[in-house]
Amino acid sequence: METAKRKRLEAKGWKVGDAAEWLKLAPEEAAYIELKLSLCRALRERRIRKKLTQQDIARILGSSQSRVAKMEAGDPSVTLDLLVRSLLALGSPKKKLEHALLQV
Amino acid sequence: METAKRKRLEAKGWKVGDAAEWLKLAPEEAAYIELKLSLCRALRERRIRKKLTQQDIARILGSSQSRVAKMEAGDPSVTLDLLVRSLLALGSPKKKLEHALLQV
DNA sequence: TGAAATTATGTCGAATATGATATAATCTAA
DNA sequence: TTAGATTATATCATATTCGACATAATTTCA
Structure with a gap:
């Protein structure tokens, strides 16, 4: 992994292992992160x-x-659990959730 | 909610609020739990x-x-994060994971 | 049967996520 | 531009989840 990208991820709080570990975990870790980001x-x-603020x-x-x-x-620091429960609480249509989850 | 069922859930560690709270949160909470169970x-x-043991x-x-x-x-005590990361680590076929997640 | 293997349950300290708060940064109209 | 609104970031105490361990319950099979 290039150093700059790693630095960026680490600065954001993502745990980044050494090269070997990265190579080993990359596929599922990447998929996991992608899933989270889509949610x-x-x-x-x-x-x-809905034209709502974050406060709303x-x-x-x-x-x-x-x-x-x-x-x-x-x-x-945000879990899939929190994201999924939030989307459900906001009445997120099944389709929307589907679309996001399909990007895994 | 009937008392027996609530007792069962609470015994298992599920948080069950009072009637009003239950009624308010029931739909999304139920969907969240269902989603977890499908995973x-x-x-x-x-x-x-794969004919593997839990130890494997x-x-x-x-x-x-x-x-x-x-x-x-x-x-x-098991999170969606842990479940999803586990499925990914086991090389869960994309379609399988999607199918499970889409039962929301 | 019953011993071995497998799975289930309870508990714990450590690690991580949470809502809250403060405050900085950015955007929006006037 | 600039004041007010909105969003982003940092930090904290608390709550929750984690892997680990012990041990109980169940299944397997000879």
Whole structure:
């Protein structure tokens, strides 16, 4: 992995192992991250379409604006569980969720 | 919710709120749990198909037999993240994973 | 049968995610 | 431009999940 990209990921909080480890875990790790990011995008798109602020969403979810921001940003501290539960709570249509999940 | 069922869920570790909260959260909570369970089943089916023990899977995942058992059992201490990463690590065929995830 | 293998359950310290808060950065209209 | 609104980032205490271990329950098969 090129150094610059690794630095960027590490700065964001992603754990990046050594070259061998990266090569070994890359496929499933990449798929996992891709899945998360697609759900993040789905969440943001859904909010934008409804013309709601992150604060609004936070209220609906019983969370905070900062966490909603992290969800949308794909922060590594955000779990698939939180993303999926949030999308469901926002009444995300099955199709939308499908579309995101299909990008795995 | 009927008392018996609630008792069963609580005994298993599931958080069950009061009636109002239950009614409010039921749909998405149910969908979330169903989603998890479908991934649990996918994991077990995949292991059985490969004729591997939970111990084998634990080694592959760098985890423990007890956690694999909990994954397959749909224990509430198991996250979607762990399930998805496990399925990916086991080389879950794309279609299989999608199918499981799409049961939302 | 019953011993060995496999799976299930309970518990724990450590690791990680959470909502909350503060505040910085960015965007939006006027 | 600039004030107000919105979003991003940093940090924290708390809560939850993790792998590990012990051990119980169940299954397998000779």
